[in-house]
Amino acid sequence: MTTIPSTFTAFDILGDIHGHANDLKELLHALGYQKINNVYQHPTRKVLFVGDYIDRGKNVIEVLEIVKTMVDHGQAIALMGNHEYNAICYNTKDKNGNYYRAHNQVHNGQHQITLEAFKDNMDLYYSYIKWFETLPLFYETPFVRVVHACWDNEHITYLKQRLTNNCISIPLLEEANIDGTPLNLAIEDTLKGKESELPQGMNFSDKDGNIRTSIRIKWWIEPSKATYKSISVLNIPGLPDTQIEEEYLPKYYQEQQVPVFFGHYWLPYKATNPPEILSQNVCCLDYSVAKQGKLVCYRFNGEQLLTSKHLFYI
Numbered sequence: 123m124t125t126i127p128s129t130f131t132a133f134d135i136l137g138d139i140h141g142h143a144n145d146l147k148e149l150l151h152a153l154g155y156q157k158i159n160n161v162y163q164h165p166t167r168k169v170l171f172v173g174d175y176i177d178r179g180k181n182v183i184e185v186l187e188i189v190k191t192m193v194d195h196g197q198a199i200a201l202m203g204n205h206e207y208n209a210i211c212y213n214t215k216d217k218n219g220n221y222y223r224a225h226n227q228v229h230n231g232q233h234q235i236t237l238e239a240f241k242d243n244m245d246l247y248y249s250y251i252k253w254f255e256t257l258p259l260f261y262e263t264p265f266v267r268v269v270h271a272c273w274d275n276e277h278i279t280y281l282k283q284r285l286t287n288n289c290i291s292i293p294l295l296e297e298a299n300i301d302g303t304p305l306n307l308a309i310e311d312t313l314k315g316k317e318s319e320l321p322q323g324m325n326f327s328d329k330d331g332n333i334r335t336s337i338r339i340k341w342w343i344e345p346s347k348a349t350y351k352s353i354s355v356l357n358i359p360g361l362p363d364t365q366i367e368e369e370y371l372p373k374y375y376q377e378q379q380v381p382v383f384f385g386h387y388w389l390p391y392k393a394t395n396p397p398e399i400l401s402q403n404v405c406c407l408d409y410s411v412a413k414q415g416k417l418v419c420y421r422f423n424g425e426q427l428l429t430s431k432h433l434f435y436i
Contacts, residue, residue, distance in 0.1 A: 133170040137407030137418045138385040141179025145417040163197045172385040173203025173270040178412035182239040202257035203270045204313040224300040235293035258288035271386040273314040277308040316341045342375040398430040
């Protein structure tokens with residue numbers, strides 16, 4: 123049995139917020155956090171945010187104020203999500219003067235709500251972009267692992283060697299944005315999740331109306347007998363119930379590893395099918411708050427066998 127030290131920090135691990143400040147405040151209050159000297163705090167616990175604070179919802183500035191203030195005063199740890207990483211790339215130019223994330227119609231649309239929120243104070247916007255650079259891509263102790271989208275042991279080991287304090291630095295962005303480099307693959311999987319190409323000729327429209335030819339896959343299940351339909355994170359109509367091609371089979375997060383928490387996947391919320399852990403050591407905390415779902419938290423006390431009874435949401 124794993125022994126938890128007396129100095130262990132009890133974490134409330136929160137899923138993707140996406141500019142929904144009212145939900146964040148309501149959940150913090152429900153969890154027993156009080157706003158003292160403008161900082162949400164709890165006498166015995168801290169918050170661990172899994173990333174994606176911006177875009178989607180209109181109250182982006184208030185969300186960032188709450189999260190950053192908690193971090194600055196030692197009341198929380200905030201990880202980087204793919205939306206924060208995208209925002210850094212959207213605002214950083216390569217040696218040829220081109221933005222790492224092109225200012226095209228799709229990317230502009232994805233970031234538009236955030237830009238609108240800061241339109242009267244762009245200096246504040248750029249200060250938050252700099253703050254995003256300080257956000258680690260993952261958090262790990264002997265008892266828990268937290269990441270935005272995917273914990274791949276090989277990728278995490280590689281990132282520990284390349285990153286500074288688990289944070290991406292601007293000089294690494296060029297390499298990180300070259301398709302196929304080890305750094306690119308590690309960051310893409312860690313922040314955006316593993317994907318599998320669909321059979322030739324197949325595609326679908328995602329939640330934003332973009333045409334996709336690959337699916338986000340469940341990297342936490344044993345994949346050897348998986349089909350496209352069973353390994354897809356979301357229930358996408360028309361996926362074939364045929365075995366996935368071997369070259370796209372992922373390594374998976376095995377049952378004996380310590381608990382891992384993440385967000386990112388827009389799991390659907392239904393009153394008849396409330397949030398639940400995915401397995402005894404795997405928990406996704408993104409239940410689509412930006413799509414009339416729920417902001418979800420797991421109250422982690424060091425247990426190595428997770429339980430859905432520790433999930434809270436409003």
